[in-house]
Structure formats: structure tokens, C-alpha cells
Amino acid sequence: MSIPRPTAQQLRGLAGDGGYQRGLDCARRGRVLHTSWDADAETLTAEVLGGGHGPYRCRARFRGGEILSTSCTCPVPRGCKHVVAALLVAPGMLIGEDRARHATRESARVAGRVGQVPGVTGVIVSPPGGPAEIVAGA
Numbered sequence: 029m030s031i032p033r034p035t036a037q038q039l040r041g042l043a044g045d046g047g048y049q050r051g052l053d054c055a056r057r058g059r060v061l062h063t064s065w066d067a068d069a070e071t072l073t074a075e076v077l078g079g080g081h082g083p084y085r086c087r088a089r090f091r092g093g094e095i096l097s098t099s100c101t102c103p104v105p106r107g108c109k110h111v112v113a114a115l116l117v118a119p120g121m122l123i124g125e126d127r128a129r130h131a132t133r134e135s136a137r138v139a140g141r142v143g144q145v146p147g148v149t150g151v152i153v154s155p156p157g158g159p160a161e162i163v164a165g166a
């Protein structure tokens with residue numbers, strides 16, 4: 029199966045509201061260096077830059093599309109922002125700042141006003157059919 033796309037609600041449940049926001053920020057800043065999806069094991073692994081001590085290695089295990097467990101080599105015991113960032117980036121839910129710059133015309137059209145509004149640096153692409161959500165910079 030392809031990599032699951034966790035909902036914002038699932039990610040908030042995982043990391044709390046603050047952790048979700050920090051993960052979003054982390055992903056938007058392009059801190060997620062690498063992601064790898066093992067379809068057989070339903071396991072996502074990722075390397076995410078931390079605050080000068082990275083990269084941390086994150087892992088999220090799924091079962092039937094539900095997040096089963098997560099781990100990270102950072103000091104936060106569970107549900108850290110690195111895992112949230114990896115879960116956002118891996119299925120292509122979020123285009124980081126650098127990637128947004130190179131987005132196709134179609135993506136730019138979907139993204140709407142990116143580049144025209146100061147502070148808008150990233151875009152969350154919603155599931156097909158859903159409206160695109162623009163994320164304002166911090």
C-alpha cells in the first residue's frame with residue numbers, strides 16, 4: 029500500500045496542538061532531509077534536522093493506514109515535531125519552501141497566492157478534490 033496521509037486531527041492527537049504546529053513549521057522550513065517508506069512493513073523512516081543536534085532519525089509504523097507507533101532519536105519521548113514533519117512531507121502533503129519555489133505552474137495555480145502574499149512560504153496540498161490550504165509564515 030502507498031504511504032498513508034494522516035489527517036491534521038491524527039497528527040494533533042499524536043503530538044498535541046503545539047507539536048503539530050512545530051512539526052508544520054519544521055516541514056515548511058525544509059528540515060526533513062529524507063524519507064523512506066517500506067510498504068511491506070508499513071513503516072516510514074525519515075531524517076529530520078533538529079536544533080543543531082540533528083539529523084534525528086524518526087520512524088512511524090502504520091497498520092491499515094492508522095499510526096501504530098512512532099519513535100525518534102531526539103530527547104522528546106513521543107509525538108515530537110520531527111515525526112509530525114516527516115508524516116507531512118513523506119506523502120507529499122506539504123511542499124517545503126524550497127520545493128514550492130520550483131513548483132509547477134499547475135501547483136502554483138492550485139496554491140493560489142503563493143509568492144504574492146508576504147509571509148506565505150509553504151502550501152499544504154489537500155486531498156484530491158479538496159481546497160488548497162495556504163499556510164502563512166510565522
Ligand SMILES: [Zn+2]
Pocket residue numbers: 084086100101102103104108109110111
Ligand atoms: Zn524528534
